[in-house]
Amino acid sequence: MKFLKPHFWYNKSQRNGVFLLALLILIFQGIIFFADFSSQEKVDFNSPQILAFHSKIDSLKLVELENRKPKIFPFNPNYITDYKGEQLGMSLKEIDRLLAFRKTNKFVNSKEDFQQVTKISDSLLNKIAPYFKFPDWVVQRNRNQQKGFNTNASKTKKYGESSYNNKPKHIITSTDINKATQEDFKTIYGVGEKLSERIIKYRSKLQGFSLDKQLFEVWGLKKEVAEKVLEIFKIVEKPIIVKENVNTLTFKQLLKNPYIDYELCKKIFDYRDQVAELQDIKELTNIKGFPLDKYDRIVLYLVAE
Structure with a gap:
């Protein structure tokens, strides 16, 4: 009892505070128990306002679903x-x-x-x-x-035969891709005026096609169309390209290489400064960040002497 007595020994003001706190707790409990806090107003989910709101949400969902659908663009x-x-x-x-x-x-x-x-x-x-x-x-x-x-022509044509035979015929002047004319390239289905012109211009930029895969680099020329071109036109005679010494070229001269951009040109010059002189053109592959997939085309125009 002596142990419990100090825990219940309060002065008058403390006892009053405890009684007041207990009274407040009882009052709040009574309010919560007896008072009705429920709303008397019932929500009509079939009201025009609610239905209009749901209709608006549904329409927004449909718009979003439509926007998520993959878009179809014109195609052959x-x-x-x-x-x-x-x-x-x-x-x-x-x-x-x-x-x-x-x-x-x-x-x-x-x-x-x-x-x-x-x-x-x-x-x-x-x-x-x-x-x-x-x-x-x-x-x-x-x-x-x-x-x-x-x-009359449509009557004699059988279904399935290439209706493209109505396309004006052109006698190919050469099957050598480096000698073929713009009109020659246009005989390939899928190669029109613009693409045939781009092939000619790119061929001039390269000084002639040395590798079949260079044709696939023509901008806008689809892979399947390029393959059809290569079925007819081959590299019969490789172009004669005068290779330039990478050790003596100026920055602007090296930048004229069709496969070398400004960043790669700068890296080559930095490497050349480090080693003083390239002994073998294969040393280009030692350059950090050098595009190895373009090596066989870059060295068509360069030599180390």
Whole structure:
């Protein structure tokens, strides 16, 4: 008892404080227990305001879902890949039919041709056909046929044979890619006026194609089109390129190399200053950050002497 007595020994003011605190606790407990805090106002979830709010949310959700859908840009249906076909909603069998047809070196020239080859449904055709983009001369030919022109030619043409045979024929002057003319390149499907001009200009910049893979560097030339070009045009005679001594070239002269930009040119000069003189052109690969994948093309124009 002596141990417990100090814990309950309070003076008068302390006892009053304890009683007041206990009283307040009882009052608040009573208020919480007996008072009704529930709202008498009921929310009508079918009210016009609530329904309009939900309608607005649903419309925003639909807009967001529409924005998340992959956008379709105009494309040539002759070059649909597995991935592209799947995005468009085509089945694997439909894609395989198109790929098998294209392996025969034939082309589809209209949405009707496309459906006949792939066997896609009318609904899917109507969905993706507006995005089909055929070469201008094919579009013009189809318009003429719709107007009644070239009806005799269309009667004699069998389906599946390259309708591109209507394209004006040009006798190729040379199959050497370094001697072929702009008109020669235009005989390849997919190579028009601009691309053939770019091929000629890039060939001049390189002083001639020394490697097949250089053709793939032409800006805007798709890989599959470049491969078709190389099926006809080969490097028969390699260009004669006078190699320049990397040890004596000025900064501006070295920068004229079609595969050397400002940063690489600076690195080569810094390395040349360090070693005083390159003994072998292979020393370029010792430079930190040197593009090894371009080495075989860079050294077409350089030598270390």
